[in-house]
Amino acid sequence: MIFVDTGAWFASIVPADTDYQIASTWFNQNTQPLITTDYVIDETLTLLRMRRENQRAIALGDGFFSGTLATIHYLSKTEIQQAWQVFRQFSDKDWSFTDCTSKVVIEKLKLTQAFAFDHHFRQFASITVLP
Template sequence: MIFVDTSAFYALLDGDDAEHPRALKVWEGTPPGEGDLATTNYVVLESMALLQSRLGMPAVRVFRDAILPLARIEWIDEVVHAQAVAAFIAADRRGLSLVDLSSFETMRRLGMRAAFTFDRHFRQYGFQTVP
């Protein structure tokens, strides 16, 4: 199972994004089967907000209708949220988001090692990244 981050979702949908060709190659090269991809409700929220802001509602609809159905959505509960907030405060860094830290905690809980992402923080926190 591969975790999918906002950066990958966004790069897939924005043809002008610098990472779009690489994202498309990964997406088309590894057609997801049921249960192969996972993300969190926090990533969905962040992705929809970013898509709406930068590309508009048509991109949000494509995301909802064509991409999201291929991923299992893990819902962040109070425990994971609290752990992510504690890690966020402890990290004391700009650029590292609460969404990232909740993703890392979710990946650890599910035993996931790889993420489809263009965010360097995943590697910094010990995860493999695709591409």
């Protein structure tokens, strides 16, 4: 499975995004199963709405919640607590709390690849960042 982060979802659906061509081509060519988290979905849909991309937010949300885009990993209370510890431990990094939840899930599920434009994923060390 390949973990997908906010920036990749956003870029794949917003033609004005500088990474749109890369993201849309990658999604169209990918044959591996995808996974994302409820926190990434929240961040993505909120970003779309804040950028006045309401119709795209609704379309993407429909794709998420119909199960056609990716498996959704819902964080447990324990994972949220672990993410909080990561957030506190790595205070020298500019990782968002959502980044920290992603790190916890990636490590827990032993994922080796992530589709992300966020340079913070390259700091996780345990993951190969695509594309």
